Amino acid sequence: MNLNLTSKYLEIQGVAQTFKTAKGDFPALRDIDLTVAKGEFVALIGHSGCGKSTLLNLIAGLTTPTQGNLICANREISGPGPERAVVFQNHSLLPWLTCFENVYLGVERVFGNTGRVDGKSKENVTQLKARTDAALDMVGLSHAAQKRPGEISGGMKQRVGIARALAMEPQVLLMDEPFGALDALTRAKLQDELLAIVANTHSTVVMVTHDVDEAVLLSDKIVMMTNGPAATIGEVLQVNLPRPRSRVNLADDPRYLGYRKAVIDFLYTRQAHVEKA
Amino acid sequence: MPTFNLKQLVLRVLPPILGMGVLIAIWGLVSFSSTNNFPSPKETLIQAIQVFSDPFYSNGPNDQGVGWNILSSLKRVAMGFGLAAIVGIPFGFMIGRFEFLSNMFNPLISLLRPVSPLAWLPIGLLVFKGANPAAIWTIFICSIWPMVINTAVGVQRVPQDYMNVARVLNLSEWKIVTKILFPAVLPYMLTGVRLAVGTAWLVIVAAEMLTGGVGIGFWVWDEWNNLNVKNIIIAIFVIGLVGLILEFALIKLATAFTFEEVRT
Numbered sequence: 001m002n003l004n005l006t007s008k009y010l011e012i013q014g015v016a017q018t019f020k021t022a023k024g025d026f027p028a029l030r031d032i033d034l035t036v037a038k039g040e041f042v043a044l045i046g047h048s049g050c051g052k053s054t055l056l057n058l059i060a061g062l063t064t065p066t067q068g069n070l071i072c073a074n075r076e077i078s079g080p081g082p083e084r085a086v087v088f089q090n091h092s093l094l095p096w097l098t099c100f101e102n103v104y105l106g107v108e109r110v111f112g113n114t115g116r117v118d119g120k121s122k123e124n125v126t127q128l129k130a131r132t133d134a135a136l137d138m139v140g141l142s143h144a145a146q147k148r149p150g151e152i153s154g155g156m157k158q159r160v161g162i163a164r165a166l167a168m169e170p171q172v173l174l175m176d177e178p179f180g181a182l183d184a185l186t187r188a189k190l191q192d193e194l195l196a197i198v199a200n201t202h203s204t205v206v207m208v209t210h211d212v213d214e215a216v217l218l219s220d221k222i223v224m225m226t227n228g229p230a231a232t233i234g235e236v237l238q239v240n241l242p243r244p245r246s247r248v249n250l251a252d253d254p255r256y257l258g259y260r261k262a263v264i265d266f267l268y269t270r271q272a273h274v275e276k277a
Numbered sequence: 278m279p280t281f282n283l284k285q286l287v288l289r290v291l292p293p294i295l296g297m298g299v300l301i302a303i304w305g306l307v308s309f310s311s312t313n314n315f316p317s318p319k320e321t322l323i324q325a326i327q328v329f330s331d332p333f334y335s336n337g338p339n340d341q342g343v344g345w346n347i348l349s350s351l352k353r354v355a356m357g358f359g360l361a362a363i364v365g366i367p368f369g370f371m372i373g374r375f376e377f378l379s380n381m382f383n384p385l386i387s388l389l390r391p392v393s394p395l396a397w398l399p400i401g402l403l404v405f406k407g408a409n410p411a412a413i414w415t416i417f418i419c420s421i422w423p424m425v426i427n428t429a430v431g432v433q434r435v436p437q438d439y440m441n442v443a444r445v446l447n448l449s450e451w452k453i454v455t456k457i458l459f460p461a462v463l464p465y466m467l468t469g470v471r472l473a474v475g476t477a478w479l480v481i482v483a484a485e486m487l488t489g490g491v492g493i494g495f496w497v498w499d500e501w502n503n504l505n506v507k508n509i510i511i512a513i514f515v516i517g518l519v520g521l522i523l524e525f526a527l528i529k530l531a532t533a534f535t536f537e538e539v540r541t
Binding site: 062 | 444447
């Protein structure tokens with residue numbers, strides 16, 4: 001693997017996104033330039049409506065940009081694919097399938113195919129099931145494998161969503177406010193789990209969040225976005241906190257507090273949100 | 278707390294009984310003051326017991342027990358409805374999935390849907406040259422619309438989240454249909470089925486009055502020709518009861534296949 005690929009694993013060049021609406025064109029994003037290195041954890045933070053999720057959808061390939069290019073591992077992103085797995089904000093589990101089946105659906109597609117992306121031969125059902133079990137085990141949900149999403153809590157559903165994404169062994173893990181709908185304690189627990197999982201799998205992660213502590217605790221780089229319409233990247237903050245990180249030890253760490261202050265300063269002083277009437 | 282439960286039970290059972298009581302009272306009053314021998318509830322009950330004591334007799338094609346009549350009506354409904362499901366559900370899927378087809382067929386559906394199914398009966402008689410297939414044809418026509426429309430709406434309303442999941446997982450079209458579209462559309466489809474069966478059961482009575490043969494609708498008309506009003510009233514209750522059972526069974530089926538929405 002060459003240096004270029006490692007430092008510029010995911011590259012966003014001059015991306016703009018305009019939506020056509022009934023009231024004419026709505027410019028959501030403009031002039032987005034961003035590189036993400038392999039194994040880097042990047043948080044996108046900004047007020048609601050600043051186009052964070054729009055940017056994530058572009059990286060996921062769910063939408064195509066009006067202008068500019070997105071490149072992942074030296075290939076242009078032309079559509080969604082399992083190498084860029086998404087953890088959706090509302091978990092998006094299929095309610096008629098069990099947790100196991102939800103995860104298996106992705107695993108089967110990636111590893112049970114004859115024409116695999118990585119060129120390896122397809123795996124048999126036993127191997128696929130083992131992968132699914134391992135993914136559910138990683139998020140601590142082996143006991144709930146045979147339950148349907150309707151029978152488990154919100155936090156558990158989100159963990160199944162993470163397991164589904166990670167089980168596909170994606171090159172990039174995209175998370176759209178994955179813990180936004182959860183209570184503070186559950187959120188903290190899942191953040192800690194995510195830290196441990198990312199440390200083990202060395203995943204490249206792009207996460208949308210509006211939680212300052214979450215961004216500082218988890219990321220290597222915080223991308224702060226200006227307010228929309230026509231939002232862009234306002235500032236990029238490198239978070240040089242040693243890993244493994246512990247929320248308890250960081251709570252009174254002056255560097256942590258400094259990063260936290262920098263983000264809050266950006267969000268509430270320079271980009272103070274003006275609610276439209 | 279047995280007294281509390283008893284009170285609840287009474288409150289649950291009493292209103293329907295009172296409702297029935299009001300109906301029977303009005304009916305009794307009408308028959309009492311009527312000059313043209315409108316049967317009283319009591320006479321009808323005695324007749325009903327007699328009719329249901331031997332529901333499966335057969336004295337030739339025009340004189341069969343009430344059981345046979347119900348069964349042959351149900352058989353026609355099942356055949357017409359089954360054919361409509363075989364045609365209508367895949368058709369609805371296609372209209373829902375492809376906008377072109379939707380634009381192509383929507384005006385046609387809007388034009389034909391309000392037409393009373395009975396208007397199609399002569400066409401059926403002409404084409405199929407028989408009363409029974411014509412009746413089935415009428416049922417087919419009336420039950421196909423709710424199934425096409427509900428299936429199409431269901432497909433259009435599959436949450437975008439699920440389709441995004443399909444795209445991110447890069448599922449094959451077959452997996453999308455079997456794992457996402459079909460289960461997501463099923464509740465809508467079952468609503469269509471329920472509406473279709475309800476309409477079919479309404480229409481079969483009228484269709485059979487016109488086509489004759491064996492069937493609950495024919496039975497009503499035959500008893501009118503015999504001036505046997507008691508049997509007509511019995512038939513009305515029987516038709517209502519069968520419709521109620523069909524509806525109840527399909528609601529039960531629909532609840533079993535309806536899952537919670539993605540948003541919690």
